[in-house]
């Protein structure tokens with residue numbers, strides 16, 4: 001047995017240096033940036049904070065009393081001023097901020113000036129409804145322009161927002177409204193999803209019947225069907241902003257004032273209200289967005305295909321891109337509506353140059369087949385990003401070849417709701433990337449892979465990912481529960497070391513490979529094996545589109561590996577292929593990792609944000625009673641898998 005906390009099984013020899021032409025024009029192409037930032041990490045972040053517009057300078061760059069941090073202490077600024085007015089004042093009011101594309105095919109362009117005016121009108125309307133600085137506002141909206149408008153209007157008047165993904169249930173709304181003690185809810189009549197209408201106001205009404213906290217409900221008209229109405233409480237958005245002045249001076253906010261709360265579900269217990277503040281957060285999302293995506297405000301068309309209901313959308317659809325004066329695409333709907341080429345149609349229509357999406361989407365595109373992207377002109381794409389889960393090397397290769405035309409660098413970015421912004425990532429003008437690796441900490445970030453005792457592992461070793469220096473976009477606490485904050489993130493290795501909850505390994509060159517959540521690690525005959533590596537070995541087989549593995553108890557080996565596999569195209573699995581795939585894993589990464597069982601499925605159970613639910617697959621593999629599955633994006637698939645698992 002090795003000394004590593006987690007085995008290092010998968011090896012990858014392919015390396016993609018930045019194309020010369022890309023490096024020549026990149027926003028950062030001198031590797032000295034890493035050393036400089038390391039020597040003076042406070043100065044590094046400070047230099048980027050200076051790129052923002054401050055109303056008052058700060059007295060101290062950072063105050064670190066572990067595990068609590070403050071950045072740019074005493075400084076004042078306003079996020080909506082930085083994302084909107086600053087650009088208008090610099091003469092860019094007519095630049096498009098968002099090319100918004102509705103799912104049914106309607107579209108709307110918003111320039112920076114139009115966006116600012118609408119934000120200011122809605123901010124005035126919110127003030128008129130009695131919303132003031134420090135009052136948490138709950139936003140439950142689909143991907144329509146009014147969502148960023150509402151967030152920026154809150155930021156303008158200093159009201160922290162709490163955005164709830166529109167796919168969540170009324171119960172989730174109640175939980176979050178109560179935890180945040182929020183009295184205002186912004187929602188819509190309905191939301192389009194795969195050609196259907198989701199009755200959002202109905203859900204909101206159900207939620208408002210379960211809690212009496214909400215005194216004011218603002219309703220955006222999107223889909224146009226009848227909705228129930230409570231006079232005095234409910235207000236139409238369009239009526240509220242009509243006649244409002246487009247002049248609403250941005251409220252000076254302390255750098256450490258709360259910008260937003262975003263709830264993230266833990267593996268156990270109630271959702272955690274991640275708290276992000278103003279100055280440090282905006283600094284980090286702006287600089288990471290500019291350097292990781294090599295953004296050129298003048299020429300790029302940037303598209304982050306996430307939902308704003310998740311942190312990826314907060315940081316890389318709204319705050320980072322707007323702070324950098326990006327022209328972005330914002331898309332309302334599903335990637336396969338009306339056809340499986342919808343994304344590529346959008347790339348072609350707007351001439352998208354930078355695309356940021358998730359491995360789960362990339363694996364779906366692989367399964368659907370390369371004929372869909374091939375039907376469109378994707379030659380404008382010059383950079384591709386990935387986030388949300390470990391990206392299997394073969395999915396990375398497919399993305400690189402079929403979407404990026406073999407020319408666009410791929411940046412695999414690791415971060416979390418808690419980190420606020422990107423933490424581990426290639427820099428596309430500098431880094432020679434390896435398919436499947438997030439590579440290197442962003443300049444100024446200190447990420448260390450440690451063993452059980454908290455000692456740094458050497459190259460070739462595996463263990464736990466930690467962050468050992470504060471960073472500006474760091475969560476400040478959990479809303480209303482600082483003890484849980486300390487317990488969850490700062491107790492495993494002491495109050496100065498942030499425990500990310502992810503397994504990771506270093507390769508021989510010291511590059512970082514993420515291995516999935518620590519709770520998912522399997523123990524086979526005393527070897528700690530990451531689900532990610534076995535899954536990547538399966539996806540490495542040309543017929544496999546997606547795979548999930550989990551450990552199930554085994555009397556001989558402690559745990560045995562159970563694999564669930566989705567094939568590409570319409571291919572059906574049989575015993576011979578199952579045997580071939582098990583053998584493939586064995587050859588690719590070793591006998592110890594060969595799945596004991598392998599089941600073919602049409603799909604895998606996923607959370608609403610697209611992460612594979614291994615816990616559920618584990619219950620199926622163990623033959624256990626399944627808990628509540630209603631929060632899944634695709635609950636039907638579970639019973640299907642359960643049935644075929646029993647047949648086996």
Ligand code: PRX
Nearest residue numbers: 387388389390412413414415416417514517
């Ligand atoms: O397990 C890691 C995985 O997603 C987790 C954070 O999820 P969330 O807070 O929802 O934020 C997602 C968007 C930032 C991490 O703890 N994760 C995210 N990005 C990657 C990743 N795992 C591997 N590689 C990534 N690039």
